Each structure stands twice: as C-alpha cells, then as structure tokens.
Amino acid sequence: MPIRTEPVTINIGPQHPSTHGVLRLRVTFDGEVIVDVEPIFGYLHRGSEKLAEERNYVQVLTLTDRLDYVASMTNNQAYCLAVEKLMGVEVPERAQYLRVMTAELQRMASHLVAAGFLLQDLGALATPLMYCFRFREKILDLFEMLCGARITVSYMRPGGVFADAPEDFWPALDRLMGEAPELLGELEQLLMENEIVLVRTKNVGVLPLDTAIAYSISGPVLRASGLPWDWRKADPYDVYDRMQFDIPIGDRGDNYDRFRVRIEEVKQSMRIVSQCIEQMPPGPIRTELPFVLRPPAGAEAYGRVEAPKGELGFYMVSDGSIAPYRCKIRSPSLINLTVLKELLVGWKLADMIVTLGSIDINMGEVDR
Amino acid sequence: MTRAFQGEELARFIQRRFPDAELEWDGDSLWIEPQRVREVARFLKEEPQLEFNFLNAVSAVDYIEYFEVLYHLTSFEHNHSAVVKTRVYGRENPSVPSVVEVWPGADFQEREVWDLMGVAFEGHPNLKRIMLWEGFPGHPLRRDFEDVIEY
Numbered sequence: 001m002p003i004r005t006e007p008v009t010i011n012i013g014p015q016h017p018s019t020h021g022v023l024r025l026r027v028t029f030d031g032e033v034i035v036d037v038e039p040i041f042g043y044l045h046r047g048s049e050k051l052a053e054e055r056n057y058v059q060v061l062t063l064t065d066r067l068d069y070v071a072s073m074t075n076n077q078a079y080c081l082a083v084e085k086l087m088g089v090e091v092p093e094r095a096q097y098l099r100v101m102t103a104e105l106q107r108m109a110s111h112l113v114a115a116g117f118l119l120q121d122l123g124a125l126a127t128p129l130m131y132c133f134r135f136r137e138k139i140l141d142l143f144e145m146l147c148g149a150r151i152t153v154s155y156m157r158p159g160g161v162f163a164d165a166p167e168d169f170w171p172a173l174d175r176l177m178g179e180a181p182e183l184l185g186e187l188e189q190l191l192m193e194n195e196i197v198l199v200r201t202k203n204v205g206v207l208p209l210d211t212a213i214a215y216s217i218s219g220p221v222l223r224a225s226g227l228p229w230d231w232r233k234a235d236p237y238d239v240y241d242r243m244q245f246d247i248p249i250g251d252r253g254d255n256y257d258r259f260r261v262r263i264e265e266v267k268q269s270m271r272i273v274s275q276c277i278e279q280m281p282p283g284p285i286r287t288e289l290p291f292v293l294r295p296p297a298g299a300e301a302y303g304r305v306e307a308p309k310g311e312l313g314f315y316m317v318s319d320g321s322i323a324p325y326r327c328k329i330r331s332p333s334l335i336n337l338t339v340l341k342e343l344l345v346g347w348k349l350a351d352m353i354v355t356l357g358s359i360d361i362n363m364g365e366v367d368r
Numbered sequence: 369m370t371r372a373f374q375g376e377e378l379a380r381f382i383q384r385r386f387p388d389a390e391l392e393w394d395g396d397s398l399w400i401e402p403q404r405v406r407e408v409a410r411f412l413k414e415e416p417q418l419e420f421n422f423l424n425a426v427s428a429v430d431y432i433e434y435f436e437v438l439y440h441l442t443s444f445e446h447n448h449s450a451v452v453k454t455r456v457y458g459r460e461n462p463s464v465p466s467v468v469e470v471w472p473g474a475d476f477q478e479r480e481v482w483d484l485m486g487v488a489f490e491g492h493p494n495l496k497r498i499m500l501w502e503g504f505p506g507h508p509l510r511r512d513f514e515d516v517i518e519y
Contacts, residue, residue, distance in 0.1 A: 045499040049484070050508055213444065216423050216473025229444055235370035302440060315427050315438070330425040338476050367499060
C-alpha cells in the first residue's frame, strides 16, 4: 500500500535566529523540498516615510540611520545626496572625501556582518562570526571617534558632514588599514577553501542574470550573477569618479559567488579608503546652510547610492515648507527579497537558510 | 555617467509607437495616461534604442487632487535613465494597470504602494497589504489620513 503524502506548510519566523531580524516565511514543503515560499513583512514597520513628513530636513536624517542599522553611513549619504539635489547645494571637496571614506568603511563593516552571519547559518557557530566582528568592531571604534556614535551615526549632513575628523583619528585609521589585510586574510584562510562551506554554497541557490535584472535585484547579489554594475562606477557621486577600484563579479550567481563577491568588495573598499587618505584635501567640511532648510516648492529629486545591500534611493518632493512633502525610500533589502520564491523553490530547508543569508537583508530596511 | 532622458526626447519615441497617446513633459519627467501604463512599459523595455530593462522604483505621491505614480527606470545596456509618471484621479478607488508582467521586480513595490497609499494595481497577481495587517483602516501615507488607533 502506498504511503499517503501531502505538502506541509510551516511558519519560519518571525522570531527565528536564521531570519536575520523579524522576517516571517510561510514555506510549503513536499517532504524536505520547498514548493512554495511567501515572505511576510511588517513586524518592524515604523512608518519612516510618514514620520519624515512631520520632521524638518535635518531631523529626517536621524530616521535614515534606523533603516539599515548595519550600514547607517550609506543611508545618510543617499539622503544627503537627495536633499542636496533638491536644494542645488554644492558640497566641499573635503566633505566629499570624508563621505566616501566613511561610506567605504561602513561597506566593509556591513559585508563582514553579512559574511559572518552567513557562516553562522551554515553551522559554523561563533568562531567565524567573531573573526568578522573583531574587524567590524575596530571600524565602529573609528566611527565613535568621528561622531560619538557607533551604529546610528548621523555623521553626514545636507551640505557636508557633521564634523571634521579629530587629530587622533588619522593615526587610528592608519593602524586599522595596516591590520586590515591580515584580519581579512585570516578569515579568508579559515573559510574560502573550507570544504563544508564549498559543499553547502557552491551551485546552491543559483540566480541567473536575466532573472536578477527582471526582478530589480541590485548590489552584490546582482554582481554575483555576473553583471559588473555598480552605481559608484555607472553614475559616480561624491568623489567616486577619482577612485581606482574594480568591480568583483561572480560567474554562476550561486551562494558561494554572493559570499565571495562581498569578501572581494571588502578588499576594494580598503583600496578606496587608502586613496581617500592619500588624496584628502584641506578645507571646509560643510557648506553653510540655514538652520532650517526650505527647498523650493515643487522641487523633486531622486538621490541614490550603492549601499552595501544594493541601490538605496530617496525620492523627495518639496512643497516649499520645512518638512519634505514626500520622502520615498527605495530599499534594496525589500526589493531583493522579491526574488526569494524564484530562488528557493526546489531546494531543501537547509539550503533555504543559507540562501536567505546570502541575499543579506536587513529587516530595519525591509519594513522601514 | 548615467544619462537622464529628457521627457520630450522620450515622448518622441512613444509618439512614434502610440500616435494617439496623450503625453506631457517637463524637464526629465514624462506623464502618460494611466490606462496606457502597461503597454508603454512593455514598449520602453523592448524598444532596442531604449531597453529599460531595470525598474529602479515604483513610487506614489498624494497631491490631494490626484495621485501620481512614478516609475524610475534604468537601462543597463545603454546606461541611461528615465522617469515616467502618471496621474490618477479620484480618492475612492484609484487604480493603475500593474507592470509586474513587464518587470517582476514591481511585485512588492506595488503591494507597498497599495498598502500605504491606497492606489490599486489591476492585474497584480497578489495585491494585498504588505507592511500593515489585513483590516487596517485606511492608507497611512495619504495626506488626509488620521490616526484611528486609540492608545
């Protein structure tokens, strides 16, 4: 007599260590194979876009810190670029360099968190994660020297940055840049050739390039599928046009490529930071703007950056008052999740955890 | 550098294909009629000189008199971008054709616009709330939304 089988629907999350926040997945399994996935969001929805309509332009900056709280510098940068476009403000050269430098440090920190938690999801408990966090901690210490905060930095301002780096920042940064290759090297040595990592990630969760483009995927996930598209190169902002760096790409678009592209990008970010230190010009760090900003009525602007997770954009509309009329946030984490179902159907539960980790989402940004 | 298409330039392309389309442009924005959204979207994606294969964002703004739904587009092939907008009148049941068929990446973004702004997308495969819970009264990003929850 044949055994009667039927698909089983299981809830994963919203509180589950592998969902990287409060994401809930309603997954239907046939045995161990996934036949349907539905992500359910909203557990961290704070209505940032609505809150922005009741705050002035500088206050909104603090809301952007809390979107992707692993990479607040790049959030600040995207917002500031949008407001500067709206007002038609020029940013002093030194401020642009400081922005690029801190954004790249933040990218390193964010990619390290992504890599560390991916390994945690693979079952490599604690040790690799601590290798990543050890490195990230040093970057956060530098942010503390810059602006007093480690996570919610609010370092950038429309028109420049909040303050110049203190004198003892530069030797500390040099020290980090001296240590960085070794810190990253140790991590690579431990993991990139690790048999378990290779078996669990290679050829798993393959995302073909045409699917990635159709699903509006951006950032390292898109690049891992083989397209060298980076907004820092395609449409340079601040002083990225003066920086020499390569765009690492993957060739298969599997979990391993997404992991490797991030590690390679950390190296490229180190190159950019070194160039910033070399080229750092003297001068003012902020354009003097009125205390309360009033962009012209009817102005609108779309400012975007290549955030660690993908294209982060702010679409701002002004009505001439002190608060934005509309502040729409294009969040890479939410949009990269659109492809989750395509990626997961046909794979097993254990692969689901790794694939979700390799997309690198941040729930603060998904839900806003 | 990504080249931003001027509305007028893009309008000429669309007029060649849809001679009876009502278009309006200003700077780098182009307005089309809401009922044409899907066919224009498909044309923008498939026309070899435009090839807008990447949908950056779907946004909506409440201008009280009407809702504006915008599509930020990029072509990876040509490295150019465009902003296509449409005005939807009426506050009761505003709706626009969905572009999920053209760019599947619009899926969650359209659900978000529906959830928070209350503009529906005809032909969307799964149009339901995404951030808020089913049964939430109203659409909070509308300008006339008043908080209905008592604390």
